[in-house]
Amino acid sequence: MAFWGGAGVAALCVAALGLGGCSTAGYYAQAARGHLDLLARARPVPELLADGSTPEALRRQLALSQRIRDFAVAELHLPDNRSYRSYTDLGRTAAVWNVVATPELSLKLKTWCFPVVGCIGYRGYYDRAAADALAAQLQAEGWEATVYGVPAYSTLGWSEWLGGDPLLNTFIGWPEGELARMVFHELAHQVAYADDDTAFNESFATAVERIGSERWLNEHAAPGAREAYAAQGQRRTDFRALTQAARADLQALYASTASDADKRAAKAERLARLRADYEVIKRERWGGFTGYDAWFARAGNPSLAVQGAYNDLVPQFLRLYERQGRSFPRFYDEVRRLAALPMAERRAALQAEP
Template sequence: MKQLSQIYLLLLLVTGLTGCATASYYGQAVSGHFGLIMAGEPVDQLIAEDGTSADLKQKLMLSQQARAFARDVLALPVDDAFTEFVHLDRPWVVVNLVAVPEFSLRPHRWCYPVLGCQAYRGYFDLDDARLEQRKFDRRGYDTFIGGVTAYSTLGWFDDPLHSGFTDLAQGRMVALMFHELAHRVLYIEGDTAFNESFATAVELEGLKLWSTRSGDPDLFERALQRLRQRNQTLALVQATASQLDTLYAQHGQLPDPALRERKSELLAQLAQDYVTLSAQWSQPGPLGTRPEGLNNARIALFRQYNQYVPGFRQLLRDQGGQFPAFYQAVERLSRLPERQRSARLAELSERFEEDL
């Protein structure tokens, strides 16, 4: 009943919005999530059924252990999240569209009720995303559509578990559950870096405790390795972005063909530098094995995440590792103006050192 009443409220919100395109977009969002909810089967029931494969049954049992751990050890607001399971017919649950002008790294922003403005637009149907993408392509924008393994409704709904989770390795599934549940604690409109860094910090610290208690410390080490790879990739991306910003500042002074040629050279060099760097890694990197189609949209999207993870992890340490106190400290931090909270997180990050 809770789910249906909230969907009804969202439907009222959608019908109150002006513009056919706006109503159409929110309609697909509501119907897509409603369809996901209605397709769910109780996890406990699937675990008990003989027809459930042994592999899926094992993953489902693990998910419920992780869910209890998130509630009892990490003090996350679990409610009834992840108590239903949905088998998806695709490897992603939604896709996100990013659109950025040809000679800029400032993405187009869409604004939403509750969530605020974001540099991406999510779709349950790939064809709908491509239809919107073509509108920006005709305007000469760089665009990118990427699949999203999971998303959070920030506690508005009891989000289901789905095959996007259970298709992952065990450690990554548990980490993703912690990450998505962390979004239910706190969310700042329009501040992706804050929101994602916080959730990633909870994911890492939660996985660290989980690894210790499960007797598999490699789970945490592999997660740290993925974060290091992302940070190393981000350093490459930031260096290229700085060069692109300098180049784009000459728009209107240099002819467009010359700008395009130099832009292409910089992006090709970024791809080559990434291939060289990632050759040392034992796990696939965040841009895959050999990145193709690098453009302003992919760079703009990649730069939004995780720069404050060390700061949040230090803030947890400052609270003696007590998660309820940590969430209170994060809530106080969220009330500061953006410049002040960014400065505070930067100062916390400088104090952070990884335990060896």
């Protein structure tokens, strides 16, 4: 599963350079180089569509992306700007690589704090080797750490003056429903952002992508797109059920009075069972689909903790959308209001029953 959004914290600091917001040393220097390289390679989609040398498969996907982009503005009231109106081929399989870490016996993500965006539970790199080096350093310090590739990220609108966030080769070839949900998710990050609350931000964007992709497919899908999306949706549902059960069991284990040695043994058993359950579902329900193999290969505290950030609050956002009469402007206004509250008040308000 691709973990979308937010991974562009480094790029956000690049955007803030124009506002005097970040130092260019160290980590921010690689962010500046990486994001500016990404932007420098971007070409306007209309130019690529008119270019006879553009491969036909890419031409079709670019044209589809623009219909999706127009729908995002007209029907979902997402920002009408230059984001996803240009295209960059990075020549690699991920836009950035995120490093995430937790204690050995906890699902609480280590956080890093940055200008503009506050504190977040990951650190992004444009170079895989640099991400691996940080993960190794964290592991040497006693953290459980992992690295995963991110196909897209949002600069929250801060890079509009540089041309906006481009479409990327890392996701442009995805099936119609998956491409739509990615675009909707990343644009949602430009609508509202709460400092220091990754779960709020990602769950909001995930709620928007679910509502938006369902509407897109119901109204505009090409033949077969709804069926393909439904099949992938069932796999996502099964995946969430597997991982949520494992997270609940591990949270209870870590909060228990068992000794650390017993916790370690029970943790290893639970993760082994998670992988075994996945193999059964993959074989018996998914027809051998291997798209989640990489996730389960690295499954552990960090991966499970990140998964929670993208899903834990989605039901509350979906209820909020319903309470706002399924009006996107009213929904977004309420989300922005909540984002401005202190975290405790924000969570209480979001989880309150109607």
